[in-house]
Each structure stands twice: as C-alpha cells, then as structure tokens.
Amino acid sequence: MVRVIMLSPPGAGKGTHSRWLTLQTGAAHISAGDLLRAEVARGSDLGRQVAAYTERGDLVPDELIFRILAPAVVAAARDTGGYVLDGFPRTMPQALRAAQFGADLALASNAVIYLTAPEEELVSRLLDRAERDGRADDTLNVIRHRLAVFAKETAPLVDYYRSRGILLELSTDRPEAEVQADLLDWLEARGLMLPVNGQSRPGHAEQVEIVPPSTGDKSRDDQPVEQT
Numbered sequence: 001m002v003r004v005i006m007l008s009p010p011g012a013g014k015g016t017h018s019r020w021l022t023l024q025t026g027a028a029h030i031s032a033g034d035l036l037r038a039e040v041a042r043g044s045d046l047g048r049q050v051a052a053y054t055e056r057g058d059l060v061p062d063e064l065i066f067r068i069l070a071p072a073v074v075a076a077a078r079d080t081g082g083y084v085l086d087g088f089p090r091t092m093p094q095a096l097r098a099a100q101f102g103a104d105l106a107l108a109s110n111a112v113i114y115l116t117a118p119e120e121e122l123v124s125r126l127l128d129r130a131e132r133d134g135r136a137d138d139t140l141n142v143i144r145h146r147l148a149v150f151a152k153e154t155a156p157l158v159d160y161y162r163s164r165g166i167l168l169e170l171s172t173d174r175p176e177a178e179v180q181a182d183l184l185d186w187l188e189a190r191g192l193m194l195p196v197n198g199q200s201r202p203g204h205a206e207q208v209e210i211v212p213p214s215t216g217d218k219s220r221d222d223q224p225v226e227q228t
C-alpha cells in the first residue's frame with residue numbers, strides 16, 4: 001500500500017495529484033490544509049487559533065497541527081493501511097516527529113513526491129484559483145509570503161528525504177497526464193503499486209528523476225522502508 005508524502009510549494013499541484021492517487025490506490029487522502037479549513041469553518045476555539053496563522057500564510061504551530069492531524073492518520077491506519085499526506089510535514093521538527101509517529105504505528109512512509117513549477121507559474125495558478133474558489137489566503141501578498149515560508153521552512157525537507165532514497169522530483173509545468181504517468185511508473189518500479197491492467201498508459205513520458213538509494217547495492221525493493 002502506498003504511504004506517500006506530497007511535498008510541494010503552494011500551487012504546484014499537491015491537492016490535484018493527491019486526489020487521483022488516492023482514488024487509484026484506495027489509500028486515505030489526508031490534506032492538512034483541508035483539515036485546518038474544516039476546523040476554522042467549525043468556529044471552534046482551536047479553529048480560531050488556526051485562522052490567525054493561515055490568514056497570514058504563516059505555518060500553524062506544530063502542537064496544533066498534530067492535534068488536528070493525528071486522528072486522521074490513526075483512522076487511515078485502521079481503515080486502509082495507506083495514506084497520501086497532502087501538505088504535511090512542512091518543517092523539519094514536523095518531519096522528525098512524524099517519523100517517530102510512523103514508527104510507533106507501523107505506518108512509515110515509503111515515498112515522497114516533490115512537485116515543482118516555476119515561481120511565476122505557481123503565483124498565476126493560485127490567482128486563478130482565487131477567482132474560482134475564493135480562498136482567503138489566495139491573495140497576492142499572502143501567496144508571496146507562503147512561497148517564502150516554503151523556501152525557508154519546507155524546502156530543507158527535500159534534501160532530508162532525497163538522502164534517504166525515497167524522493168521523486170516531478171515537474172508539474174506540463175500536462176497533468178504526463179505527471180500522472182511518471183508518478184505511476186515510479187511507484188510501480190518500487191513495487192508500491194501494481195501495474196494498471198498491465199497496459200501502458202496514455203500520456204506516458206520519461207521519468208524526470210529517480211534518486212537511487214544512497215547506500216549499498218541492494219535493489220530498490222529491498223530498501224528499508226523510510227519512516228515519516
């Protein structure tokens with residue numbers, strides 16, 4: 001079963017790609033942003049605390065994040081054994097604590113997908129989304145701030161997971177079908193998914209990057225499972 005972390009700056013497509021991947025695999029989709037927005041919409045005290053951060057594009061403190069996300073991850077463990085973590089972890093302390101949590105629940109992640117696109121493309125996608133969805137944090141100033149927060153707090157996780165040999169970097173500055181095909185190929189090559197009907201898929205394109213395991217000469221499938 002796939003246990004995937006989607007790591008990407010705002011606007012790179014982690015929601016989009018998380019959604020089809022969960023439909024295709026039966027894993028649970030756990031969206032940090034959606035869970036936070038639901039808490040805000042509920043109007044709870046916790047939701048009011050969360051909104052003070054999300055409105056500005058600042059990260060919500062780790063304690064609040066864990067309080068909101070932990071029940072969803074535990075439910076995923078019970079119901080499906082797999083997950084697509086969309087927007088979590090976003091800081092090194094979150095990643096380290098999640099690794100411990102994953103080990104305790106025997107729910108360690110086995111893949112990290114890092115989605116990229118040029119910065120101006122990210123901004124323009126988010127401004128388009130603002131017109132469609134009217135999300136409170138999709139204004140130009142807050143978008144720029146979220147991108148800066150990503151560069152400072154979240155980008156270091158790329159090297160952390162890359163060095164563990166479980167990172168796939170994919171450009172999303174191209175047709176969605178190509179991104180999907182590359183992602184499925186990679187998951188299949190790592191034994192995390194069965195080939196879809198054993199057939200080649202439309203939109204197939206060459207893989208952008210596979211980072212080989214950093215240690216020894218074992219095959220990928222023999223690699224120890226990384227922990228989130």
Ligand code: ADP
Pocket residue numbers: 008009010011032033034036053054055057058059060061065086087088089090091094137146
């Ligand atoms: P985006 O990636 O476009 O910023 P999300 O819906 O994933 O959108 O997140 C929206 C906001 O929720 C973030 O700007 C941040 O304030 C908060 N948030 C989401 N995930 C986390 C997290 N793991 N840690 C802290 N804050 C988070």
